[in-house]
Amino acid sequence: MAEPVYLKIADDIRKQITYGLLSANDPLSSEKELCSKYSVSRMTVRKSLSILVDENLLYSVPGKGYFTKKINRDKYLFLFDELDILIGSNKESQLMEVEIIKPTAELIYHLRVSPDKRIVVIKHLLYSDGEIVAYDIKYIPYFTGIPIVEKEINYITFPEIIASRTSIFDVHRKIAISMEIPPDEIINLLNLSLYDPVIIIQQHILDQEGLPIGFGQLYCHYKKCRIEGISVIGE
Amino acid sequence: MAEPVYLKIADDIRKQITYGLLSANDPLSSEKELCSKYSVSRMTVRKSLSILVDENLLYSVPGKGYFTKKINRDKYLFLFDELDILIGSNKESQLMEVEIIKPTAELIYHLRVSPDKRIVVIKHLLYSDGEIVAYDIKYIPYFTGIPIVEKEINYITFPEIIASRTSIFDVHRKIAISMEIPPDEIINLLNLSLYDPVIIIQQHILDQEGLPIGFGQLYCHYKKCRIEGISVIGE
DNA sequence: CAGTGGTCTAGACCACTGG
DNA sequence: CAGTGGTCTAGACCACTGC
Numbered sequence: 001m002a003e004p005v006y007l008k009i010a011d012d013i014r015k016q017i018t019y020g021l022l023s024a025n026d027p028l029s030s031e032k033e034l035c036s037k038y039s040v041s042r043m044t045v046r047k048s049l050s051i052l053v054d055e056n057l058l059y060s061v062p063g064k065g066y067f068t069k070k071i072n073r074d075k076y077l078f079l080f081d082e083l084d085i086l087i088g089s090n091k092e093s094q095l096m097e098v099e100i101i102k103p104t105a106e107l108i109y110h111l112r113v114s115p116d117k118r119i120v121v122i123k124h125l126l127y128s129d130g131e132i133v134a135y136d137i138k139y140i141p142y143f144t145g146i147p148i149v150e151k152e153i154n155y156i157t158f159p160e161i162i163a164s165r166t167s168i169f170d171v172h173r174k175i176a177i178s179m180e181i182p183p184d185e186i187i188n189l190l191n192l193s194l195y196d197p198v199i200i201i202q203q204h205i206l207d208q209e210g211l212p213i214g215f216g217q218l219y220c221h222y223k224k225c226r227i228e229g230i231s232v233i234g235e
Numbered sequence: 236m237a238e239p240v241y242l243k244i245a246d247d248i249r250k251q252i253t254y255g256l257l258s259a260n261d262p263l264s265s266e267k268e269l270c271s272k273y274s275v276s277r278m279t280v281r282k283s284l285s286i287l288v289d290e291n292l293l294y295s296v297p298g299k300g301y302f303t304k305k306i307n308r309d310k311y312l313f314l315f316d317e318l319d320i321l322i323g324s325n326k327e328s329q330l331m332e333v334e335i336i337k338p339t340a341e342l343i344y345h346l347r348v349s350p351d352k353r354i355v356v357i358k359h360l361l362y363s364d365g366e367i368v369a370y371d372i373k374y375i376p377y378f379t380g381i382p383i384v385e386k387e388i389n390y391i392t393f394p395e396i397i398a399s400r401t402s403i404f405d406v407h408r409k410i411a412i413s414m415e416i417p418p419d420e421i422i423n424l425l426n427l428s429l430y431d432p433v434i435i436i437q438q439h440i441l442d443q444e445g446l447p448i449g450f451g452q453l454y455c456h457y458k459k460c461r462i463e464g465i466s467v468i469g470e
Numbered sequence: 471c472a473g474t475g476g477t478c479t480a481g482a483c484c485a486c487t488g489g
Numbered sequence: 490c491a492g493t494g495g496t497c498t499a500g501a502c503c504a505c506t507g508c
Contacts, residue, residue, distance in 0.1 A: 004496060030474065041498045043278075046475090054289070062475050063506035076313045076410050078464060173466035175311050177412065179434060179457040197432065197457050199414060222414040222432050229313060231408035239477060265493065276479045281494090297494050298487030 009038050009048035017057050017068050028058065028066035076229035080175065082136060082218060085201075085227050088128035093136075096123040100142060107139055110204070110215045118142040125189070126220075133224035135189050138216040158205065158216060171213070174204040177227065186219050199225045244273050244283035252292050252303050263293065263301035313464035315410065317371060317453060320436075320462050323363035328371075331358040335377060342374055345439070345450045353377040360424070361455075368459035370424050373451040393440065393451060406448070409439040412462065421454050434460045 016022050029037065034045045049066060052058040060066045083091045103111065103119045111119070120142050126134035138158055140146065179197045182190075186198065198219045205214035251257050264272065269280045284301060287293040295301045318326045338346065338354045346354070355377050361369035373393055375381065414432045417425075421433065433454045440449030 006496080032474085041500095043499090044497060047496085060475060061506085062504070063473080065474060065506095074314060074316045074319075076315045076408075077467075078311045078313055079309060080311045080464075081309050173311075174463065175466070176461055176463045178461040179414065179432075193430075195428075195430070197414075226411055226413040228409070228411045229315075231410070232312075241477080267493085276481090278480090279478060282477085295494065296487080297485070298492080300487095300493060 005038070005040055006044050006047040006051070009034070009040070009045065010051045013048065013052060014055075014057060017052075022068045024068060024070040026068050027064075028068065030065055075232050077232050078227060078229035080201075080227070082124075082126060082134075085225050086126060086128045086133055086220070087224050087226050088133070090130065091126070091128045094125050094127065096125050096135075098122050103139075107215070111139060111141055111212050113141050120146055126218075128224060132190060134218055134220040135186055136216065136218045138214065140214045158203070158214065172206045172208070172210070174206065176202045178202070179222070182219055190219065190221050192221065197222060240273070240275055241279050241282040241286070244269070244275070244280065245286045248283065248287060249290075249292060252287075257303045259303055259305040261303050262299075263303065265300055310467050311464035312467050313462060315436075315462070317359075317361060317369075320460050321361060321363045321368055321455070322459050322461050323368070325365070326361070326363045329360050329362065331360050331370075333357050338374075342450070346374060346376055346447050348376050355381055361453075363459060367425060369453055369455040370421055371451065371453045373449065375449045393438070393449065407441045407443070407445070409441065411437045413437070414457070417454055425454065425456050427456065431457065433457060 013028070022028070028034075028049075031042055031045050031049070034049075035042050038045065049058060049060070053060065056071070057069055058066050059069055083093060099121050100118050101121055103113055103115060103117060107113070107119055108115055113119070118141075120140045122138045122140070124136040124138075125132050126136060178200050180200055181195060182192070182198045182200075186192075187194070187196070190198065192198070199222055201218040201220065203214075203216040203218075204212060205216075207213050248263070257263070263269075263284075266277055266280050266284070269284075270277050273280065284293060284295070288295065291306065292304055293301050294304055318328060334356050335353050336356055338348055338350060338352060342348070342354055343350055348354070353376075355375045357373045357375070359371040359373075360367050361371060413435050415435055416430060417427070417433045417435075421427070422429070422431070425433065427433070434457055436453040436455065438449075438451040438453075439447055440451075442448050
């Protein structure tokens with residue numbers, strides 16, 4: 001018995017879905033019927049079915065049964081790391097500046113803070129092969145206990161700063177990748193020509209209620225950035 | 236009993252990890268000990284632990300026990316769809332051309348085919364608000380049965396074409412996002428200025444052995460593309 | 471109402487790990 | 490060897506669905 005029974009059953013049912021014997025929203029046999037069909041206990045059948053539910057091939061409706069799902073393969077899993085996405089070797093991140101400012105209109109909107117709230121701004125320069133290739137700026141509403149000493153900040157990540165006042169598991173992040181012609185400040189920093197666009201990776205850090213608790217933008221030279229991912233099976 | 240017992244136990248253990256009572260690679264109590272601690276059967280404890288394993292907070296070693304995992308929150312899940320990433324409304328994809336060519340050096344490399352193999356090329360134009368904003372080109376080594384009639388191709392997706400000779404579940408995809416100054420052909424198509432870069436989304440379709448069975452590039456106007464994702468907890 | 475999935479118990483045997 | 494997790498059985502009660 002090299003392969004557990006529940007895996008064999010899962011494989012068998014998966015094939016029925018894969019090879020089109022079952023199509024979207026078709027009902028499956030009931031757990032009890034599958035028990036007799038495969039001559040196993042209910043727990044074993046449930047284990048098999050739970051695998052297929054995890055794989056997004058099935059869903060269950062209490063009191064009704066199991067049904068096959070419409071599949072969509074257009075989800076990609078990306079490993080995103082500020083240094084990982086840069087092209088080149090000898091990549092490093094260097095703290096440029098930490099300051100406390102009054103929020104701009106854009107920050108009032110993104111962080112949903114009042115205009116008199118103070119905002120901690122953390123700026124980093126990212127190097128690849130000795131050249132400046134990206135500029136990273138993070139905004140966090142000031143709270144007591146937030147690290148603002150440069151020495152402390154240099155070695156902790158964005159979520160870690162945020163998480164110092166909440167659990168890291170209650171923090172969600174949204175990310176968006178787009179391109180724009182950057183402001184002059186960034187054109188100079190990244191040594192760009194006048195109308196060169198940059199890749200902007202925008203991060204929104206949210207608490208468990210979906211309220212913003214941090215906002216960041218990474219401006220990256222368009223020739224020095226590459227983001228890679230692999231497909232996963234989604235709903 | 237609003238919340239099942241196994242969820243309460245999972246929450247309890249999750250908090251111990253979250254709030255730092257347990258740190259990376261610390262051993263957990265054994266299943267048996269947890270059974271007595273919470274006064275439940277082994278299956279209930281196992282259900283709780285399996286949730287935390289799925290959440291990437293724990294891993295188990297047969298014969299030894301459960302251990303807490305080092306967490307890494309830098310994984311993002313992206314929903315990727317050729318039309319979804321375009322900015323604007325009234326988005327549509329239109330078939331431009333289908334042809335069969337001899338592979339270029341680049342295609343021989345990416346598709347690992349011999350120079351005398353024929354390649355099916357499928358070109359689409361993507362519109363947003365009536366304007367051409369992206370150009371999509373897909374390459375698939377010719378095989379008998381591949382749809383090459385324009386009418387047929389217009390309504391099926393890249394993976395579906397590929398999957399006609401294999402199961403869709405045996406197909407993997409890799410994706411990479413980068414930016415480049417495009418060739419002249421694309422500058423004209425997308426109405427770009429001479430040195431405007433484009434966003435390139437490169438797709439590699441692989442079979443279960445990792446061998447290439449398709450290759451595609453989407454060239455998108457840099458102002459008309461935005462890719463969004465959400466964070467997931469990874470290993 | 472009978473049938474479904476969701477939860478849960480109290481056992482069992484196995485392969486694996488460590489001392 | 491005793492202890493661990495991995496697999497599996499044969500029951501049970503519940504809330505929910507459709508008729």
